[in-house]
Amino acid sequence: MTRRKIVAISGSGRTGSTLLSLLLSQHKSILNLGQLRDLWSAWSVDAPCTCGHRLGRCPVYSVVIPEAFGTNPADGVHEMRRSMKAFFRDAADVRDWGATDAVGSLAARHTGFITQLTAVLDALQRVTGVNDFVDASKAPEMALALGLTDETDLRVLNLVRDPRAIAVSWHKRRGQAFAGWEFSRVWAKRQQALSRWSKTLGARFMEVRYEEFATDARATIERIQAWAGLASTAGTFASKDRAVISWSRQHLYPPANERILAERAALVTIAPAEEWRDRRHWFQHTLALLATHPDGMRYARTVRPSGDRT
Numbered sequence: 520m521t522r523r524k525i526v527a528i529s530g531s532g533r534t535g536s537t538l539l540s541l542l543l544s545q546h547k548s549i550l551n552l553g554q555l556r557d558l559w560s561a562w563s564v565d566a567p568c569t570c571g572h573r574l575g576r577c578p579v580y581s582v583v584i585p586e587a588f589g590t591n592p593a594d595g596v597h598e599m600r601r602s603m604k605a606f607f608r609d610a611a612d613v614r615d616w617g618a619t620d621a622v623g624s625l626a627a628r629h630t631g632f633i634t635q636l637t638a639v640l641d642a643l644q645r646v647t648g649v650n651d652f653v654d655a656s657k658a659p660e661m662a663l664a665l666g667l668t669d670e671t672d673l674r675v676l677n678l679v680r681d682p683r684a685i686a687v688s689w690h691k692r693r694g695q696a697f698a699g700w701e702f703s704r705v706w707a708k709r710q711q712a713l714s715r716w717s718k719t720l721g722a723r724f725m726e727v728r729y730e731e732f733a734t735d736a737r738a739t740i741e742r743i744q745a746w747a748g749l750a751s752t753a754g755t756f757a758s759k760d761r762a763v764i765s766w767s768r769q770h771l772y773p774p775a776n777e778r779i780l781a782e783r784a785a786l787v788t789i790a791p792a793e794e795w796r797d798r799r800h801w802f803q804h805t806l807a808l809l810a811t812h813p814d815g816m817r818y819a820r821t822v823r824p825s826g827d828r829t
Contacts (some may be wrong), residue, residue, distance in 0.1 A: 544768075550651070674747045733762070
């Protein structure tokens with residue numbers, strides 16, 4: 520099997536990761552995996568795919584899943600979901616993912632999961648003829664698992680946003696007073712894990728601010744492609760903030776950004792969402808900064824425009 524490259528978008532939700540993965544995968548040599556960590560649950564309910572079919576009839580996954588799990592894959596897919604959760608829990612207990620012995624022991628304890636994940640990736644290469652992938656799972660544990668598969672060149676892209684914006688966005692979506700605290704803690708844990716791991720990854724790690732991406736998407740995409748060695752999709756952009764999206768090769772499934780998947784817009788305008796800065800969100804701002812202290816302030820201070828005192 521030809522060695523594959525995977526760019527794993529990591530960080531938290533509400534950062535534009537779905538759109539970023541779409542823009543990075545417009546070239547025919549790159550396949551968008553979406554949130555691969557959700558494939559097992561999506562397959563189990565025969566979720567709709569953006570190709571217009573259910574996953575059981577999708578021209579990619581209806582072939583890939585039986586090839587990787589056998590002709591009756593239900594039990595194997597169910598076990599994959601269970602074993603992935605077990606790997607995530609175990610990986611979270613390993614403080615330093617750069618420690619060869621600790622990560623080697625982790626991989627040995629989860630050989631079945633890593634082997635099956637390798638089989639899925641191998642099947643994707645055979646079925647699509649593509650060797651470069653983008654994964655938008657965001658969980659650093661998923662990026663670690665992908666890096667442990669055979670014949671994989673992993674690149675980790677940390678897409679990070681001001682935690683106050685994350686808190687407000689999740690609060691609006693969930694409608695719960697303390698949703699901001701819950702998801703801010705996730706933000707903090709993931710940023711801490713990625714910060715430690717970046718020291719080992721070196722040049723295979725890149726940090727991108729949501730604010731940079733949303734302000735000048737074209738320049739950000741070009742910078743990521745140069746870093747990761749991905750084919751250019753410069754022709755996608757009509758201007759620095761307007762892009763033409765082709766859905767013809769996209770095979771994405773919920774629960775990734777449902778609105779984007781449902782709309783399947785062919786022309787998108789990319790601009791930073793700034794409503795979260797309104798002072799009426801002061802409670803969520805406070806929760807976010809408390810929950811992410813001290814890391815959150817580093818990003819809040821960096822992106823704060825002149826005159827903003829939130």
